[in-house]
Amino acid sequence: MSNVAIGVDVGGTKALALIVARDGRVLSEVKSATPHDLNESAGAATASVLTEQVRELCARHGLDPSAVPIGIGLPGLMRRDGRLAFAPNLQSVSGADVGALLSESLGSSLVHCENDANCAALAEHEWGAARGIDDFVMVTLGTGIGGGVFVDGRLVRGRSGFAGEIGHMVVQARGAACSCGGYGCWERYASGGGLGRLTREAAEAGRLPTLVERRGDVDAVRAEDVTTAAAEGLDEAVVLMKEMGWWLALGLANLAAILDAGHFVIGGGLSIASDLVLPSARGYLVDLVEGYDARPTITVTSSMFGPRSGAMGAALVAFERGP
Numbered sequence: 001m002s003n004v005a006i007g008v009d010v011g012g013t014k015a016l017a018l019i020v021a022r023d024g025r026v027l028s029e030v031k032s033a034t035p036h037d038l039n040e041s042a043g044a045a046t047a048s049v050l051t052e053q054v055r056e057l058c059a060r061h062g063l064d065p066s067a068v069p070i071g072i073g074l075p076g077l078m079r080r081d082g083r084l085a086f087a088p089n090l091q092s093v094s095g096a097d098v099g100a101l102l103s104e105s106l107g108s109s110l111v112h113c114e115n116d117a118n119c120a121a122l123a124e125h126e127w128g129a130a131r132g133i134d135d136f137v138m139v140t141l142g143t144g145i146g147g148g149v150f151v152d153g154r155l156v157r158g159r160s161g162f163a164g165e166i167g168h169m170v171v172q173a174r175g176a177a178c179s180c181g182g183y184g185c186w187e188r189y190a191s192g193g194g195l196g197r198l199t200r201e202a203a204e205a206g207r208l209p210t211l212v213e214r215r216g217d218v219d220a221v222r223a224e225d226v227t228t229a230a231a232e233g234l235d236e237a238v239v240l241m242k243e244m245g246w247w248l249a250l251g252l253a254n255l256a257a258i259l260d261a262g263h264f265v266i267g268g269g270l271s272i273a274s275d276l277v278l279p280s281a282r283g284y285l286v287d288l289v290e291g292y293d294a295r296p297t298i299t300v301t302s303s304m305f306g307p308r309s310g311a312m313g314a315a316l317v318a319f320e321r322g323p
């Protein structure tokens with residue numbers, strides 16, 4: 001039984017690889033840009049980046065890449081057999097069996113794939129913000145929104161392994177176009193990508209005059225400008241973060257209505273901005289959740305591991321399914 005595992009979280013913009021000990025300690029990390037080459041055969045460029053990451057981590061720690069359990073978290077519809085059926089935010093990998101490609105390049109039979117947000121939920125449940133909590137929803141805010149749903153202490157997988165695609169709940173009928181082909185999906189309003197979209201709209205509508213002046217052009221204002229300025233207390237940026245908080249709360253209210261979830265753990269790449277969004281989301285929930293006062297308290301907390309929880313959970317999957 002291995003004392004360490006490698007967990008890799010492949011996001012829309014970067015891939016984070018960690019060596020993790022059984023008690024959840026992170027021993028080493030490597031970060032790379034996620035390739036988006038649609039000309040390569042599905043997943044080939046991504047698999048070669050991951051192979052390099054695994055080799056580098058193993059070299060640092062004197063490990064044999066073929067003998068270490070490896071878990072990979074990928075966004076989208078992950079089938080139970082490990083093939084990624086559909087990945088709107090990572091189209092170069094859609095349809096690929098990244099685990100098989102990595103197994104081949106490393107000569108390893110210890111590679112396991114799982115949905116990235118499921119990985120984050122498993123890590124937070126084992127070591128982090130949801131320890132000891134049987135009913136919760138992990139919400140990862142990155143390029144899109146990922147979800148990992150725990151009911152009665154177990155991860156809900158659904159018929160095909162596709163459960164928890166909460167980012168594609170429709171929160172605005174005939175709303176903003178989504179990379180999945182639909183319209184009005186939650187992740188177009190409350191993710192990192194969603195904040196980028198809200199920012200563009202607000203800048204064009206003249207609601208971010210200070211930031212437009214600072215950048216010198218309406219099109220140059222980015223989501224990061226808004227989060228930075230909101231942290232400094234600039235009113236127009238604070239208002240936009242509150243707007244995102246309302247959209248976040250709307251999705252959480254829908255999940256509360258369906259699942260009776262009492263706890264939401266908010267993580268992912270945008271969790272760094274959660275101090276700016278979560279207080280307003282908690283406030284809006286009071287009005288948006290059906291029978292709020294009749295329910296036990298609903299908590300909305302930041303994940304303990306932030307952008308790392310996906311990769312940590314991928315390592316946990318590797319421990320559980322590895323040798």
Ligand SMILES: [Zn+2]
Binds near residue numbers: 168178180
């Ligand atoms: Zn969608």
